[in-house]
Amino acid sequence: MSLQKKGDRGIRKTSVPNIVGVARSTYQTTLTNAGLTYTESSQTTSDQSLDQKCVSQGTAADTIVNLGTSISVVYYQYVYPGFSHYGGFSHYGGFSHYGGFGHYGGFGHYGGFGHYGGFGHYGGFGHYGGFSYFGFSLGPNTGVLLSDGTSKPAHMLQVGDKLMALNFDEVGTSFIDPRTWSSASFSNPAIVETEIISISSRVTDKMYLVNGDLYSPTHWIFTRKDNIYKFILSGSIDNTYEVYNYLLQDWQPVVTVEELLYIDNVYSINTEPYDNFFTDNMLVLDRAPENI
Numbered sequence: 001m002s003l004q005k006k007g008d009r010g011i012r013k014t015s016v017p018n019i020v021g022v023a024r025s026t027y028q029t030t031l032t033n034a035g036l037t038y039t040e041s042s043q044t045t046s047d048q049s050l051d052q053k054c055v056s057q058g059t060a061a062d063t064i065v066n067l068g069t070s071i072s073v074v075y076y077q078y079v080y081p082g083f084s085h086y087g088g089f090s091h092y093g094g095f096s097h098y099g100g101f102g103h104y105g106g107f108g109h110y111g112g113f114g115h116y117g118g119f120g121h122y123g124g125f126g127h128y129g130g131f132s133y134f135g136f137s138l139g140p141n142t143g144v145l146l147s148d149g150t151s152k153p154a155h156m157l158q159v160g161d162k163l164m165a166l167n168f169d170e171v172g173t174s175f176i177d178p179r180t181w182s183s184a185s186f187s188n189p190a191i192v193e194t195e196i197i198s199i200s201s202r203v204t205d206k207m208y209l210v211n212g213d214l215y216s217p218t219h220w221i222f223t224r225k226d227n228i229y230k231f232i233l234s235g236s237i238d239n240t241y242e243v244y245n246y247l248l249q250d251w252q253p254v255v256t257v258e259e260l261l262y263i264d265n266v267y268s269i270n271t272e273p274y275d276n277f278f279t280d281n282m283l284v285l286d287r288a289p290e291n292i
Contacts, residue, residue, distance in 0.1 A: 011066055012035070012066070012067045013064050013065060013066055013067065014034050014035050014036065014064070014065065014066075014067055015034075015062055015063070015064055015065075016034070016036070016057070016059050016060065016061055016062065016063045016064075016065055016069075016071060017030050017031070017034055017061060018057075018061030018062070019031065019054045019057055019061075019073065020054050020055070020056060020057060020061075021053055021054060022053065022054050023052055023053055023054075024052040024053065024054070024075050024143075024151075025052075025150070025151060027054050027073065028151070031071055031073075035067040035068065036065070036067070036068070036069055036070070036071050037068060037069070037070045037071070037247075038070060038071045038072070038073050039070055039071075039072050039073070039247075040072075040073050040074070040075060040212060040280070040281075041072075041073075041074050041075075041211075041212055041255070041256070042074065042075055042076070042077040042209070042212035043055050043074055043075070043076055043077065044076075044077050044078075044079045044209065044258075044260070045076045045077070045078055045079070046078070046079065047076075047078070048078045050076040050078065051076055051077065051078035051141055052075060052076065052077075052078075052141060052153075053075060053076050054073055054074070054075050055074040055075060055076055056073075056074045057071055057072070057073055057074075058071055058072030058073070059071050059072075077141065077209065077212065077214065078141060079207070079209075079214070079260050079262055079264075136216070136218060136219050136220060136268050136269075136284075136285065136286065136287040137201075137202065137204065137215065137216035137218070137219055137266030137267060137268045138154035138213075138214070138215060138216075138219065138266060138267050138268075138269070138279070138284075139154065139207055139213070139214025139215065139216075139264065139266060140153060140154055140155035140214075140264060140265050140266070140267065141153045141154070141155070141214065142154045142213045142214045142215070142279055142280070143213075143279060143280035144157060144163060144269075144277060144278070144279055144280075145163060145164040145246055145277070145278040145279065145280065146161060146162060146163060146164065147162040147163060147164055147193040148162075149164075151280055154266075154267040154269070155265065155267060157196060157199060157267065157269065158196070158199070159196050159197065159198060159199060160195065160196060161195070161196045162193050162194070162195050162196075163193070163194050163195070163196065163271060163277040163278070164191060164193070164194075164246055164277060164278040165191070165192050165193065165194035165271065165274035165276050165277050165278065166189055166190070166191060166192065166222075166244070166274070166276055166278070166283050167189070167190050167191075167192045167274060168186055168187060168188060168189045168190070169185075169187040169188050170183045170185060170186065170187060170229070171275075171276075173273045173274055173275075175275055176231075176275070178220045178230075178231035178285055181230065181231065182228055182229065182230035183228070183229045183230070184227065184228060184229075185229070186224070186229045189244075189249075191246075191249075192274055194271040194272065194273060194274035194275075194276070194277055194286075195271060195272060195273075196269055196270070196271055197270050197271065197272050198269075198270040198287075199267060199268070199269055199270075200267070200268045200287070201265050201266065201267050201268070202265070202266060202268070203263060203264070203265060203266070204216045204217075204263070204264065204266050205261065205262070205263050206235075206259065206260070206261055207259075207260045207262070207264065207266070208234040208235055208237075208257060208258065208259055208260070209256065209257070209258040209260055210234055210237060210243075210254065210256070210257050210281075210282070211243065211252070211254060211255055211256055211281045211282060212256070212280065212281050213279045213280060213281050213282065214260075215234035215266075215284075216234070216266045217233065217234060217235030218233055218234070218235065219233070219234045219284060219285075220232065220233060220234075220284060220285040221233075221234055221237055221243060221282055221283075221284050221285075222243065222244050222276065222282065222283040222284065222285070223237065223241040223242060223243055223254075224241065224242045224243075224244070224251055225240055225241045225242065231285050235259075237254060237257055238254065238257055239253065239254045239255065239257065240254075241253075241254045242254065243281070243282035243283070244282060244283040245281060245282060246278040246283070252281075252282075268287040269286050269287060270286050270287045271286040
């Protein structure tokens with residue numbers, strides 16, 4: 001890293017490192033150590049080897065800039081290409097026509113769905129109301145912010161991990177029902193720590209990419225619109241909303257929303273004492289209890 005000084009009180013400068021092709025967690029550390037900040041967006045890829053690697057940087061490598069300059073970064077987000085060879089499930093008349101997933105056995109990558117109780121663990125979709133409410137889930141590579149400031153993909157999270165969360169007067173540690181809760185105020189937000197007490201996983205055939213984060217259609221995202229604060233399902237959000245970003249400690253517009261049809265594991269997280277946590281790009285709600 002090259003640092004330049006102009007006297008004791010002059011403008012300090014640094015050289016922008018080359019981060020193209022570098023893993024996301026590594027380039028984040030590299031930019032921070034260089035005295036730079038960064039903004040990120042993602043680009044989907046079906047090549048898993050490129051997942052979470054830098055595609056491009058907005059400021060060319062070796063450019064001399066002021067310390068604290070923000071570098072825009074685009075990184076790859078892997079999405080499973082799906083079972084398009086079979087034309088989707090409907091092409092074969094649903095699951096029953098071929099006697100369930102077992103006939104193809106090639107769903108073994110997902111444990112033949114048996115690992116997930118053949119969907120039975122989730123009540124054949126019915127237990128969670130067709131996933132309409134309780135299926136809060138993150139894509140496997142959606143980054144979740146730990147309390148030490150690092151990011152970990154959802155599929156690598158463990159019970160006991162401490163996460164970044166947000167305390168604000170209107171919620172605190174109280175449980176809220178996101179279907180009905182909203183507020184006209186957002187007072188005294190403060191970063192706090194919350195702990196994962198349980199993790200569950202399931203399979204979905206649809207995901208939403210929101211500002212670079214992947215969610216099942218039933219994940220609740222904290223939003224602001226027309227000065228009303230509420231949690232919105234990822235499948236219902238659009239670019240008229242703003243989301244609360246940890247890095248900015250402020251509201252950020254929803255820039256990208258993309259529906260992706262493919263099969264993959266997703267992960268639901270339950271945290272205490274706070275029922276929210278930060279992903280890389282926004283504040284979301286943890287998995288709700290099943291008895292409300």
